[in-house]
Amino acid sequence: MAFKLVLDGTLHEIDIVRRRPHLVVRIDGCEHEVSVTGSYDDGRQAIEIAGSAVHFARAHAADRLLLRLDGRSFEAKLLDPRSEETGGGQDSVRAPMPGAVVTVHKAVGDQVSRGEPLITIESMKLQTALPAPRDGVIAAILRSEGEVFDKDEIIVRLEDMAQES
Amino acid sequence: MSSSHATNPPAAATSIPFKRILVANRGEIACRVFRTLNALGIASVAIHHRVEARAKHVRMADQAVEISGETPVAAHLDGRQIIEAALATGADAIHPGYGFLSENAGFAKAVVAAGLTFIGPDAATIALMGDKISARNFAAARGVPVAPSVMPTQDIDAFARDAAAIGFPLLIKAAAGGGGKGMSIVRSASELTQAARLAASEAQRYFGDGRVYAETYVERPRHIEVQVLGDGQGNAIHLFERECSVQRRFQKIIEEAPAANLAPELREAICAAAVRLVAAAKYRNAGTVEFILGADGRFFFLEMNTRLQVEHPVTEMITGLDLVRAQIEIAAGHGLPMAQGAVAQHGHAIECRICAEDPAREFLPETGAVRYLGVPEAEYLRFENALDPGQKITTDFDPMLAKLVVHGPNRDAAIARSIAALKELALLGVTTNIDYLARVLGHPAFRAGDLHTGFVAEHREALVIDQPTPDVLHQALIAAALGFREFHDLAFSVPEPHASIGQWRN
Numbered sequence: 001m002a003f004k005l006v007l008d009g010t011l012h013e014i015d016i017v018r019r020r021p022h023l024v025v026r027i028d029g030c031e032h033e034v035s036v037t038g039s040y041d042d043g044r045q046a047i048e049i050a051g052s053a054v055h056f057a058r059a060h061a062a063d064r065l066l067l068r069l070d071g072r073s074f075e076a077k078l079l080d081p082r083s084e085e086t087g088g089g090q091d092s093v094r095a096p097m098p099g100a101v102v103t104v105h106k107a108v109g110d111q112v113s114r115g116e117p118l119i120t121i122e123s124m125k126l127q128t129a130l131p132a133p134r135d136g137v138i139a140a141i142l143r144s145e146g147e148v149f150d151k152d153e154i155i156v157r158l159e160d161m162a163q164e165s
Numbered sequence: 166m167s168s169s170h171a172t173n174p175p176a177a178a179t180s181i182p183f184k185r186i187l188v189a190n191r192g193e194i195a196c197r198v199f200r201t202l203n204a205l206g207i208a209s210v211a212i213h214h215r216v217e218a219r220a221k222h223v224r225m226a227d228q229a230v231e232i233s234g235e236t237p238v239a240a241h242l243d244g245r246q247i248i249e250a251a252l253a254t255g256a257d258a259i260h261p262g263y264g265f266l267s268e269n270a271g272f273a274k275a276v277v278a279a280g281l282t283f284i285g286p287d288a289a290t291i292a293l294m295g296d297k298i299s300a301r302n303f304a305a306a307r308g309v310p311v312a313p314s315v316m317p318t319q320d321i322d323a324f325a326r327d328a329a330a331i332g333f334p335l336l337i338k339a340a341a342g343g344g345g346k347g348m349s350i351v352r353s354a355s356e357l358t359q360a361a362r363l364a365a366s367e368a369q370r371y372f373g374d375g376r377v378y379a380e381t382y383v384e385r386p387r388h389i390e391v392q393v394l395g396d397g398q399g400n401a402i403h404l405f406e407r408e409c410s411v412q413r414r415f416q417k418i419i420e421e422a423p424a425a426n427l428a429p430e431l432r433e434a435i436c437a438a439a440v441r442l443v444a445a446a447k448y449r450n451a452g453t454v455e456f457i458l459g460a461d462g463r464f465f466f467l468e469m470n471t472r473l474q475v476e477h478p479v480t481e482m483i484t485g486l487d488l489v490r491a492q493i494e495i496a497a498g499h500g501l502p503m504a505q506g507a508v509a510q511h512g513h514a515i516e517c518r519i520c521a522e523d524p525a526r527e528f529l530p531e532t533g534a535v536r537y538l539g540v541p542e543a544e545y546l547r548f549e550n551a552l553d554p555g556q557k558i559t560t561d562f563d564p565m566l567a568k569l570v571v572h573g574p575n576r577d578a579a580i581a582r583s584i585a586a587l588k589e590l591a592l593l594g595v596t597t598n599i600d601y602l603a604r605v606l607g608h609p610a611f612r613a614g615d616l617h618t619g620f621v622a623e624h625r626e627a628l629v630i631d632q633p634t635p636d637v638l639h640q641a642l643i644a645a646a647l648g649f650r651e652f653h654d655l656a657f658s659v660p661e662p663h664a665s666i667g668q669w670r671n
């Protein structure tokens with residue numbers, strides 16, 4: 001089975017091909033043997049891929065992973081394997097928990113910026129604003145004020161990147 | 166590390182009359198000043214707003230006093246509370262750092278009135294240099310070049326005559342103007358009258374005021390500034406120049422000393438002009454005289470900053486002097502650390518300002534938290550910061566998080582070391598300009614020293630961060646995957662019989 005990783009907004013799949021004697025993974029059809037796998041902890045790490053050392057720094061931040069590798073910064077997120085996402089997890093806003101819609105801040109067709117609150121929900125007496133996952137245009141708002149929803153339900157959809165010019 | 170290169174003569178450190186100094190600042194610059202106080206054996210007092218009670222500068226000081234304000238910045242601008250804190254803790258002097266109250270004449274005056282020493286110039290000098298017009302007039306009267314200009318007039322023929330006497334190119338502006346209306350660049354006398362008439366009619370149409378004025382237009386200007394020290398008695402020295410032409414949003418992001426490709430005579434002329442100004446003002450303290458330098462070699466006084474500058478470490482690195490110590494000794498009446506002829510210059514230094522901002526979004530400030538900080542270490546490198554693990558990065562204060570200052574035997578080496586250090590530097594948890602700075606340093610125009618204040622705009626496309634190669638991308642994906650518990654568990658923790666079956670668990 002493939003893990004779905006969103007790296008800097010782009011969806012990638014990474015497969016575990018073998019575990020013994022060394023871990024072998026497949027990414028975009030390329031197999032890589034990972035002979036030294038480092039530790040799970042935050043901080044500087046060294047792993048070995050195809051016999052070459054790869055140094056990086058890594059930190060956990062809630063459900064995201066932050067990386068510094070080869071003089072670049074990356075942000076990674078692991079998608080729930082049950083997810084149907086295909087657009088890199090960036091085309092829709094899902095409910096992080098079951099609840100009800102308190103306020104809808106935007107309308108279909110609105111241009112929004114990443115991080116802008118789209119909708120305020122209430123779950124377990126806590127109000128939370130759900131932000132836009134990226135810049136884009138709102139394609140659909142699937143729950144209106146007062147309606148309830150389940151965890152992981154899609155609440156807002158953004159237009160496909162491809163449709164925007 | 167700041168003091169490791171310091172070669173200030175072993176002046177009368179022991180006889181410095183200050184027992185305790187309050188630093189009216191925060192962040193990296195407060196920490197920077199505390200380091201020198203520690204080295205000199207002077208007790209230190211920090212001030213802080215409630216939101217920064219556990220900040221590094223607070224922990225680093227011998228004592229700390231909380232100050233209040235509607236916002237943290239407002240607290241740091243409340244001179245009365247700060248002077249009270251100094252008196253209450255028995256401090257005998259206040260070091261203002263940069264920003265906040267460092268160039269506030271009223272504060273300097275109040276500090277002295279309270280019987281304390283202000284580690285800076287006297288209030289009158291701050292006021293003189295703080296006003297653009299008075300500073301410009303003062304400079305011009307002492308033979309320091311200021312950009313020639315022709316005063317606003319409606320008499321186009323007289324205007325054209327006076328303007329032609331300045332020389333070309335000229336920038337013609339509406340006296341009441343703004344937004345580029347009525348503005349034009351004139352490159353020869355033959356265009357002048359026509360351009361002036363056009364500008365006057367546009368000015369009349371847009372602003373109801375047909376007066377126009379002209380000033381020398383500096384094309385591709387470089388920002389060159391001179392570090393000076395004055396003893397308050399009319400003696401002054403310079404510690405060479407810095408170049409700060411790489412700017413975004415009108416703020417410097419990369420500074421270096423010395424400036425690249427500056428002809429020795431021109432360099433000498435600029436530094437001498439700065440010393441002339443500072444000596445004439447009987448300036449006391451470290452200070453910076455800023456100039457605009459044109460491609461034709463003409464340079465003009467811009468302004469003088471009467472305080473320690475953000476980018477002072479590059480000067481410390483090439484001269485081996487501790488500027489904070491020099492400030493304290495001057496304030497104590499010990500005079501200048503050395504004569505002009507004794508000021509040495511070694512190699513080249515570059516400072517990169519690490520800011521919480523997104524270069525891909527017009528450098529707008531970013532927020533986050535410090536999830537991991539990995540700093541390269543080398544004897545030629547200073548990482549000036551006050552960051553703590555887990556620290557929230559908010560918009561309460563300036564977006565500058567740290568300064569990476571690197572020395573090399575020459576400019577090429579300093580660039581190479583800076584790029585390597587930026588690549589190694591890991592500041593995870595907030596978007597920063599670290600990678601952008603590395604791209605600027607690596608750009609052929611930067612390497613060639615072909616700098617001007619429009620550098621960031623001119624090379625905009627070339628400075629966009631490129632995509633990683635597939636190899637690097639795959640390495641990043643593997644490194645990331647191994648950091649996710651789900652992946653890690655599946656790859657390693659499954660008992661052997663299951664390991665060969667693999668796949669799903671509940």
